[in-house]
Amino acid sequence: MKIVSPSFFQLQTETLARLLLGKKLIYETTEGLCSGIIVETEAYLNENDPACHASRGKTKRNAVMFGPPGRAYVYFIYGNHFCFNVVSGKEGKGEAVLIRALQPVDGIPIMKRRRATTELVSLTNGSGKLCQAMGITIDDNGRKLDQKPLYIAEHMHIEPAEIVSTTRIGISQAKEKLLRFYLRNNHFVSRK
DNA sequence: TGGCAGATTTTA
DNA sequence: AAAATCTGCCAA
Numbered sequence: 001m002k003i004v005s006p007s008f009f010q011l012q013t014e015t016l017a018r019l020l021l022g023k024k025l026i027y028e029t030t031e032g033l034c035s036g037i038i039v040e041t042e043a044y045l046n047e048n049d050p051a052c053h054a055s056r057g058k059t060k061r062n063a064v065m066f067g068p069p070g071r072a073y074v075y076f077i078y079g080n081h082f083c084f085n086v087v088s089g090k091e092g093k094g095e096a097v098l099i100r101a102l103q104p105v106d107g108i109p110i111m112k113r114r115r116a117t118t119e120l121v122s123l124t125n126g127s128g129k130l131c132q133a134m135g136i137t138i139d140d141n142g143r144k145l146d147q148k149p150l151y152i153a154e155h156m157h158i159e160p161a162e163i164v165s166t167t168r169i170g171i172s173q174a175k176e177k178l179l180r181f182y183l184r185n186n187h188f189v190s191r192k
Numbered sequence: 193t194g195g196c197a198g199a200t201t202t203t204a
Numbered sequence: 205a206a207a208a209t210c211t212g213c214c215a216a
Contacts, residue, residue, distance in 0.1 A: 060203095
């Protein structure tokens with residue numbers, strides 16, 4: 001289990017969104033260790049991207065986005081769910097990569113209990129679902145992702161041809177941008 | 193099996 | 205009022 005180096009997060013946001021595919025997200029809690037392979041991401045940019053939370057300036061909610069890259073940006077949405085992002089770009093920019101789906105690896109029984117389902121594919125195939133399965137909440141906002149307990153590790157090499165890029169999901173602005181990336185033919189992607 | 197409404201809270 | 209979502213219900 002090799003944790004990624006801190007410099008990994010200094011990549012340009014779109015590049016990071018692609019290179020996060022195939023990496024493993026791991027969270028060690030008192031309930032046990034859970035992990036999954038990242039199979040779907042979305043990039044949110046500083047410039048010309050009104051869908052990005054940071055586009056309307058720094059607020060209490062999105063402050064972590066403007067901090068150094070390699071930290072968790074977690075926020076609460078639709079009164080029910082959390083979304084987990086990896087802060088990216090240079091400090092002060094306000095960019096991030098949303099993690100939209102995982103392929104479960106470790107701690108599957110724990111994830112099933114948290115999600116209240118036994119169906120493997122529905123444990124982590126969505127941004128809100130994976131937070132519930134992994135036990136990620138607003139308390140994790142700002143955590144460094146290159147150290148325990150919540151971290152990202154090397155896992156598998158992905159060829160560029162295995163990556164599909166499409167429009168992002170669930171937004172009403174900047175709909176046309178191809179900033180969603182997922183692993184071709186992966187069963188755990190939230191949508192084709 | 194696909195589409196849609198409702199849940200529920202924070203933010204602008 | 206809208207939101208980087210999810211679930212259950214309904215119709216076909």
